[in-house]
Amino acid sequence: MPRKPIEITEKIEYLSILDENANVDAKLEPKLDNATLKKMYRFMLLGRRTDERMLKMQRTGRLGTFPQASGHEAVSIGSVSAIEKTDWHIPAYRELAGMLYRGWSLEKIILYWNGYEEGAVPPEGVNDLPYCVPVASQLLHAAGVGMAMNIKGDKKVALTYFGDGSSSEGDFHEALNFASVFKAPVVFVCQNNQYAISVPLSKQMNCKTLAQRAVAYGMPGIKVDGNDVLAMYVATKEAVDRAKAGGGPTLVEGLTYRFTPHTTADDPKRYRSEDESKEWFGKEPLTRFAKYLQNKGVVTAKELEEMEAEVDAEIRAGIERSETLSKSEELMNPLAMFDYLYGEETEHLKAQKEELKQYLEHKKKGKKQQNHTAHAAGSAK
Amino acid sequence: MAGTKEMNMAKAINLALHEALERDENVVVMGEDVGYDEGVFRITEGLVQKYGEKRVIDTPLAEAGIMGTAIGMSIYGLRPVCEIQFSDFANYAFNQMESHAARFRNRTRGQIKTPLVMRMPSGGGIRALEHHSESREATWAHVPGLKVVMPSGPRSARALLHSAIQDDDAVVFYEPKSLYRLFKEEVPDEIETFPIGKAQVVKEGKDLTVVSFGASFRVALDAVETLEEDQDVSIELIDLLSISPMDHATICKSVEKTGRLVVVHEGPRNLGIAAEIIARVNENAFLSLEAPVKRVTGYDVPMPYFSKEQFFLPDADKVALACMETIKF
């Protein structure tokens, strides 16, 4: 009588539809039309190629340090393709493919990683927030957006992302709890690439799966092959439909792997074995999806080649636009740092803006008079 | 006399950690990626290999968790030396530090102490992305019960870190990340400590006192050297080193001699460290002042993304201008 088991009814499922050899489970396969399937692949490809080009730019000093996204395309595209434009997309920083899908231009993405605030301005026509660097903090914003949807009576959903390591932050737990308590229409998608920089998930948590954390907060959780874009789509779509029908939030864990270092500033050989990496590179998300599309007759090999050429041209054009923009007077203007802090101009900031303006003019004059101060300027770097 | 070795600041901090782990079995090092990755700036190089995973701990990704458990460990008798990957993320740990690390001693009338160190890279100048470049030392210095120090090079880093680890109170140890590998300096073979709460007069002078700390100290030094070469001026330069407690006595003594003061720091101006220095000079040496005090600081905006960070940061020209205006006043 005093001690008996309590039934915890939630069970955690694992979902895989398209395996690494492009075998598909016909019973689970989503019914997506050819145009949608093609679009999904195109944005996965655009994300991958952009990431690769950005790495080259970074290596040659044309871009700052950035977290690479290669390997994360299926988690990002499989989930983002399950929401509407009017829904909300609240990324972390590995959702490059999904952001492009939502309409973020290439030049914005490049500007952001090149140190221009203009790269954080969301595109028109969608409800997106910019990249979020302090990990897990964005999850609470998503919960709040979902709570607001309920208050306003809107049938929409907020889709948000985080990394496996980020699930150790208090913000993650608070976000899941708030969303669940208030039945907020939120889908929390974990980009489980198994490492937080160097720390493996086994050192982050003592649970079997990340998805099971959903149980503690009273929401459904599912673990998905995160290199399988179809499975990611199906799991997210179910969660989105449930959320819009008033069923509250869901936790979706997409299991994948970083094909790259954490950012362009570290060396994964310190913490990942080559065998492990090789095994996971073999599960890469684009190859199997391309095969699937060909097997299904959605695209031909030739069309895929053409798509690649198109995508590369698009990226080249985007890079060019970003480089032109970054040389424009507007984006080069340092005085803009004072312009957007508050809704109205304050006297205090106005004075600081004037101070910097005068200093810049003074420097310009100094340069003209060849009153060189290279020695002095060199030290502040 | 014992010898010295030349090294950069990253190496000097690493050396202090090795020495501290070696000499005191209660010292533990913990933080995100401090183990086999050896820290994102390689400050914890060789530690886990030598002292093992029990004392060099890769923690889960949670700053409140790191500092909160460090408080527990320190109460139990350990001396945790925690790394917050970037000072910007210490915000997550603010509550633990403000509500607990800063208060246990006071609340328990001296019985319970929290001898811990929160090390963290800070400041701009390395083209990092957003949330990786702020200088919020004033925020931490505003908390009664916390000590806040910031070295300006290899020697002061190694000495101050030893002082911080040996201190029985919680110390926030700022590491100006742009200095990690900027230059080398002679560091004594013997362990030395710098007293927390003491500034250093690095160079004596007659016409003006310049006070700075951290990365800005190097900028100020540069400006002072250039000015003394190019102009007929003599400037006294003070490295604050300890932000809280603050050694205003050394500053006031200098101002009594020079009659003029310029303060340089990278953090925002509003309620910043310079404001506190100036207030204390007003309280203690007002009648010695012969010119209004100037401050060269970051502006009261978030650090701009890196394409424009150089406009935000104090540079040697800005400092030189302020110095000459003050001298000529």
Ligand SMILES: Cc1ncc(C[n+]2csc(CCOP(=O)(O)OP(=O)(O)O)c2C)c(N)n1
């Ligand atoms: C609050 C906070 N602490 C530390 C960092 C530094 N940092 C950036 S990414 C990262 C690891 C994140 O790992 P994970 O959540 O697994 O995501 P991944 O980067 O692997 O996609 C860390 C520690 C940060 N950005 N925010």
